[in-house]
Amino acid sequence: MARIIVVTSGKGGVGKTTTSAAIAMGLAKRGHKTAVIDFDVGLRNLDLIMGCERRVVYDFVNVINGEASLNQALIRDKNCNQLYILPASQTRDKDALTLEGVGRVLEELSRDFQYIVCDSPAGIEKGAYLALYYADDAFVVTNPEVSSVRDSDRMLGILASKSRRAEQNEDPVKEYLLLTRYDPSRVKSGEMLGLDDVQDILSLQLLGIIPESKSVLSASNAGIPVILDEKSEAGQAYEDVVARYLGEDRPLRFIDDKRGFFRKLFGGRS
Amino acid sequence: MSLLDYFRKSKPKSAAIAKERLQILVAHERTIRNRRPSYLPQLQKELLDVIRKYVNVDQDAISVNFEQDENQETLELNIVLPDYQQENKSVNM
Numbered sequence: 001m002a003r004i005i006v007v008t009s010g011k012g013g014v015g016k017t018t019t020s021a022a023i024a025m026g027l028a029k030r031g032h033k034t035a036v037i038d039f040d041v042g043l044r045n046l047d048l049i050m051g052c053e054r055r056v057v058y059d060f061v062n063v064i065n066g067e068a069s070l071n072q073a074l075i076r077d078k079n080c081n082q083l084y085i086l087p088a089s090q091t092r093d094k095d096a097l098t099l100e101g102v103g104r105v106l107e108e109l110s111r112d113f114q115y116i117v118c119d120s121p122a123g124i125e126k127g128a129y130l131a132l133y134y135a136d137d138a139f140v141v142t143n144p145e146v147s148s149v150r151d152s153d154r155m156l157g158i159l160a161s162k163s164r165r166a167e168q169n170e171d172p173v174k175e176y177l178l179l180t181r182y183d184p185s186r187v188k189s190g191e192m193l194g195l196d197d198v199q200d201i202l203s204l205q206l207l208g209i210i211p212e213s214k215s216v217l218s219a220s221n222a223g224i225p226v227i228l229d230e231k232s233e234a235g236q237a238y239e240d241v242v243a244r245y246l247g248e249d250r251p252l253r254f255i256d257d258k259r260g261f262f263r264k265l266f267g268g269r270s
Numbered sequence: 271m272s273l274l275d276y277f278r279k280s281k282p283k284s285a286a287i288a289k290e291r292l293q294i295l296v297a298h299e300r301t302i303r304n305r306r307p308s309y310l311p312q313l314q315k316e317l318l319d320v321i322r323k324y325v326n327v328d329q330d331a332i333s334v335n336f337e338q339d340e341n342q343e344t345l346e347l348n349i350v351l352p353d354y355q356q357e358n359k360s361v362n363m
Contacts, residue, residue: 146288153296157303190283197289201296 002035002110005117006135006173008159010151012122014143015180018216019238020119021049021225023139026242028083029227032114035074037086037105039131040121041096044088050077051223052085061089064101070108079228084113095126102130124158133164137174137245140204143181144193149201152177156202177204178241183212185257195255208241210234211254302338310334317347325351 007020017038024036037060038046047053052075058068063086070086077083086105089096109116120131132138138159142152159173160166166173179198186192195209210216215232219225227242229235233254240250314334321327327349335346 146292149292150295150299153299157300187285190285193285193288193292197285200289201292 002106002113002116003137004106004110004135005115005137005139006120006132007117007139007141008120008128008132008155009122009141009148010124010128010155011143011148014141014148015210015216016122016141017045017049017119018220018226019139019141019178019180019210020046020117022227022235022238023242023245024083024115024117025077025080025225026227026238027115027117027246028077028080030242030246031082033082033084033112034115034117035084035086035109035113036117036119038088038119039097039127040119041088041092041127042090043121044090046119047075047085047087048223049220050085050225052077052087053223056087059087059089060105061092061096063105064097070105079224097127097130099130099133103134106134124154128155129158129162132159132173133162135159135163135173136165137176139176139178139207140202141178141180142198142202144179144183144187144195144198146193149193149198152202156204175204176207176245177202178207178210180210181212182209182255184255188257206252207244208237209252209255210237210241305338310336317349321349327352 005023007016007023009016017040020036024034028034036046036050038044039060040046041061044059047056055075058073060073062068063070063073074084074086077085086109106116118131118135121127132155138155140152140155142148156175159175163173165171177199179195182195183192187194195206199206211233213226213232213234215229216226216234219229219232219235226232226234227238230239237254240253243250314332317334318327318329318332321332331350331352333348335344335348337344337346
């Protein structure tokens with residue numbers, strides 16, 4: 001049986017797709033057969049971040065409608081043969097996904113894969129609901145910023161009431177916090193919410209903090225999940241996230257202000 | 271904090287303001303979300319008693335669900351009746 005992970009946030013632009021790509025690659029690199037699914041029907045982007053946009057033939061909606069088999073639609077990642085991508089449809093609207101259809105595809109994937117990562121669209125509408133409905137674990141991606149924290153809290157409410165586990169009175173979806181676009185120097189100077197501030201409100205199990213990093217944009221420019229950029233802080237932080245999710249104990253990194261003496265003195269931005 | 275900041279540090283830090291606003295807002299939104307009528311368990315029990323007068327159902331054969339949206343409240347009642355045919359069979363035998 002596969003473990004189903006939803007990467008969710010409510011708010012858009014906080015790093016859901018970047019995170020989905022990174023953790024799916026991280027799990028696969030460790031030898032776990034992993035599938036990552038784009039639930040953002042109409043606005044697919046995961047294929048671009050994963051660098052497989054030119055290899056998309058069939059998509060998630062084709063599989064649900066029986067127009068293609070799962071094997072025809074799944075794209076094997078070029079960097080890791082344990083990782084497969086199921087792209088979203090570019091042309092249909094969000095009603096093309098159905099609860100029953102998504103359930104069927106996830107069940108078929110579960111026979112063959114160890115982890116299924118569901119990349120949720122922004123918002124709290126149908127696509128986001130379907131992405132989280134069957135989840136076992138939820139990675140709540142949050143920026144240290146008021147609207148993102150509020151939306152994350154809203155998503156926690158939905159996970160606790162609308163998910164399959166909630167409906168069927170099973171153990172609740174396991175919720176984890178992933179704090180992204182974190183800028184330690186701004187936290188230190190009191191102009192950005194810090195980890196403790198966010199945790200005072202959300203109080204979730206922390207999977208990791210991803211520092212604001214130029215390498216995230218470079219990685220998406222190139223279509224290579226940032227976790228493969230092992231020299232970058234963001235890449236290493238995602239590596240820690242995967243390790244912690246799998247039960248390893250890793251100390252937090254990249255949360256201290258690392259600006260040099262002169263920059264601190266004169267308040268220059270890095 | 272930079273050297274320049276020492277000369278203009280009277281105003282409160284914006285992160286502290288953000289946190290305070292969030293705490294108030296989130297607490298408020300959570301109470302709205304969790305507001306369930308307190309009569310639900312009692313309602314469920316009494317409904318079960320009434321139904322049992324006529325049909326022999328299990329304790330968990332009835333579920334009462336309360337949902338609240340922005341502008342409407344829904345009370346959903348679900349009763350699973352025992353399999354009628356099987357009961358007939360057992361009576362016939």
